[in-house]
Amino acid sequence: MRIIVILGRVLDPSGIVVKGSAGRIFVNREEYLIQPADACALEAALRIKDGMAAEVVALPRSPLPDDDILRQAIARGADRAIYLTGPALKAADEAAMTGVLTAAIERLGGADLVLIGSTTLDTGQGQLGLRLAEALGGAQITGAWQVSSADGQVQAVLQRNGRYVAVEADPPVVVTLLPGALKLRYPDGVRLINVYRGVGEVGDALEAWDAADLVDEAALTPLVESRGKEFAPERERGVRASGTPAEMAQAAADALRQRMRR
Template sequence: MENLNIIVPMKEVPDIEKVHFDREKGRIDRSSATAEPNPFDLNALEEAVKLKEEIGGTVTVISMGPPQAEDTLKDAVARGADHAILLTDKGFAGADTWATSYALATAIKKIDNYDLIVCGEKTVDGDTGQVGPETAGILNIPHIAYVNGVIKRNKKRIIVQTELWGRTYKKELKLPGLITVTKDVNEPRLPSLNDKLKARNAEVVKWGANDLAEFGDKKHFGGRGSPTAVVKIEVPKEKGRKSKIFEGPDAVKNLVKQLRSDVGGI
């Protein structure tokens, strides 16, 4: 059996249905909602675990986040991951997407023995879809984004399907390489109670900025290493509904006039 060593970067995100936005401070109030694994990352994990079950190998999950992100990694172990690594340190805080990708890529260099990296296509909070391709760029490996089906795989290459702008593409990726997956790629499994209980005691290895110093430059981590900065965040104000009743013989004429003026005087 060929062994495929797979890494799945996973982000813990707030429950997006419940989270509040602090308009004063212009940021997400993370205390207003519970945290959970980014849904797309569960698809990434499922695909990695399926590949491991088919052709052998290991699945390592890695997350950069606060200490609580350990819960997401333990949940990943319950769903079939073998190893879990949490990058947690004040030195990583305030990272933009590039500095996030740089820290993840540096940790992946430290892991060293990998064939495939599987990311989600995007997160439900940041929603940029940049971290997967940026991580591949920093590692200098090829990548394919928006994969919705894995067709064939072996130790040297993987053939995948993507769908973009109404067209279906069959693409081949030489390994080591990175793919990002959409939610259509699979249906993530639910962990059994037994798996959840076992995963509670799983070891989550924690690495800080100093642990990665040998493999990357610390000045590129966190806010200090971020080439972009959020200057201001504004939440668009919701317009209240207005109603107007058109009556009399000119009702239709007046309605048309009103509609024309609402859409910019056509």
């Protein structure tokens, strides 16, 4: 069984401060994490590999300036990782990455299971995995807590209508994992050192592929572009409700309902 894991990185939000009044984002500590939901996808892949013969290959969810998170995936147990490079890739959005990743998966010989986080911590985007499902012609299972494989099928546990249900589908399947679903294991110390040194059994586990060898340059043109940032007005704090306890409670209930609808 070949399992593809799609991994992205995100700037640690605890290292940034957003000042709406100044219209600026201050980065106090530039530290990157594996996208939390993608980390769950990696752990799910490694757990399947723990129980059966499987090859786990890590691919990036977006253009990466370095291959650090892919080396970390290898250190944690992934068999291979492909670092996608090329100048044309730099501006790729989810639609462009779908084309590149589909071509990369085809070059790898296809996939039985693609695992990816259901959402990104920063932008909240969840479209890449489902675009991949469409491009690969596979089934999609979204928002999984657990993933397993048996009898040639892929099984998962989801929450639907307030209940947990088990579902299954025939490969190829794209499964998106919820953030917090699984705790990512620690890297193996020896593999970690060897993957950075390029020696040992993981010495050649990381490969770099030029995106231009996978798809035409025109396919890398992003469909979505950024047209700037907006900052919400400063919060008005210190507002007090007045009236009887019942009236105040009603005001609080209305405010809570409005907030929780969002």
